[in-house]
Amino acid sequence: MSAERPIVALVDDDDDLRLATGQLLTLAGYEVRGFADAPAALAAVDRAFAGVVVTDVRMPGVSGIELFRALTARDADLPVVLMTGHGDVDMAVSVLKAGAWDFLSKPFDPDALLAAVARATTARALTIENRRLRALAEDSGVDELVGHSAAIRRLRATLPMLADADLDVVVEGETGTGKQLLARLIHRGGRRGRHRFVTVDCAALPPGAENALFDAYGTLSQADRGTLFLDNLDRADERVQHRLAQFVERRAVALDAREPVAVNARIVAAIDAGGQARVLPALFHRLAAVSLRLPPLAERLEDVPLLAMHFLARHARGTGTTAADVAHLAARRTWPGNVRELEMAVERAVLGLDTEARANAELPLPERVRGFERALITDAVTRAGGDVARATQLLQIPRETFYYRVKRLGIDLRGLRAR
Incomplete structure (x- = not known):
């Protein structure tokens, strides 16, 4: 076009x-x-x-x-x-x-x-x-940071520089934004990618389980020469955080032993949005040599169509599901579960469990096209805050074409702009 x-x-x-x-x-x-x-x-x-x-x-x-x-x-x-x-x-x-x-x-x-x-x-x-x-x-592959929004482009540009820098990293983001994926990409892109990527879910540690982490043959020692991913660090209890701070400072386990065991691990820690306040300053500042933020999907809605196609390519092989079956997802305005929620929505469409997709698939093709066109125009006007000039730029159509389609599709432009 x-x-x-x-x-x-x-x-x-x-x-x-x-x-x-x-x-x-x-x-x-x-x-x-x-x-x-x-x-x-x-x-x-x-x-x-x-x-x-x-x-x-x-x-x-x-x-x-x-x-x-x-x-x-x-x-x-x-x-x-x-x-x-x-x-x-x-x-x-x-x-x-x-x-x-x-x-x-x-x-x-x-x-x-x-x-x-x-x-x-x-x-x-x-x-x-x-x-x-x-x-x-x-082109992105199955496990890549998918998107063309400015925030995702910046993160992708940062990854090659971080991969071999050997700096610890804190990744902040809402649930479902892809913090573990980002950590794996950092690990995989550098020389540590030849060794283990060890995950510790700090939110799932039962009381007393930290002993299995910090002894000479415990979980942390397995990350030697590789990457240690501390997921949900902000949800670890205070005792575990104190011991992690000691580990981060000395890079060794079995600290009470006569000869502590050195662990040469690069650490990537994930915290929820706003989670820094729940992390001990002594631990956070030792880890946050680099701080990255993964934006929620609501801040990068332009990535939804590309992500939907990415997940469709992953899940739809042999099912006959096409891009038209997930096109309606691009018009949704809220994704509180972020990328994870979008992937589950695509999986439901692939399995035939998405009632909206199923109803859409039963319509004649012209009606499906009209519905998609109506959703695109409505979404553009909403994103433009009711500014028609901005909406036509987002849609890349002339103003006269915009008004012709608004009239033909029966869109209440006045009500939409007021809303």
Whole structure:
């Protein structure tokens, strides 16, 4: 999709009709690329083409039907709207069954053409975005810090510098933001990645269990040359924190023995958002050579579609679940459980347990597209605080196209802005 206007490739051998139809589409906010015959269109439209195609059927040489078949052979997801001055019901049925987006008889109602093109444009935008997100998700791998928000980009840029720096790290973030994942990435990226990544959940230690941590053959000693991950450090009791402070300072266990056992471990500690106040200062300041913060998902909603595709690629193999089945998740505004909650939502969709996804899948494709388009516009207006100019920038559509779609979809813009 172009940065300013959605694209329509308009194919018609009648110069006057092509000009008139092109003007109609241009006024509606589209970038129109006109072609006088099918071969010219075929040369210009490939799988990377981000727009939709509107073509006459009856043309000399290569017909619109042949053009449709050639284009969809290249890209089965490319929406093609066919126009003909010859009311041929059998032809319409056959091409619609073959995958044509819509079929209009000339003279057609201008609103019918605009409605068909608008739905096709939304579907194409979704296809292109899903392909981009799927490629990014596949490039990221299964256990990567996924996202393109500024906060996540900064964290990814920091990881290579931290990996071999041998500095202890404190990671702060809400439950479900991925603190353990970040710790594993730090461990895996450096020379310590060849050795153990040892996890101690400080919130799950039963009373008296610290002895098993701190003796010569205990859990902490197993992290020698590797990484020790102290999860939920802020939920450890005060006695454990005091002993951890001694361990961090001396890097040894069995401190009461004649010869304490040295442990060469890099420590990454995770605390909840605001958890620093529950950590002894003597312990926190010894560990916090570097402090990182993982933002909640509510602060990086632009990452939701990419994360949904990432989890879909992880969980949906062989199930037939597609990007359209999780597209509705992008419109949700709250994720109190953060990335973990989003992953569970994708798993429910894959298993057919998501009632919203199941109801969405039972709708005809045009209705599903309309619902997705309505959600995108509503979300953009909300994110823009009711500022239409900002919303159109987020959606990357012209203002006139925005207002046309708001009216066509029956969106209460005034009520939405007031809310």
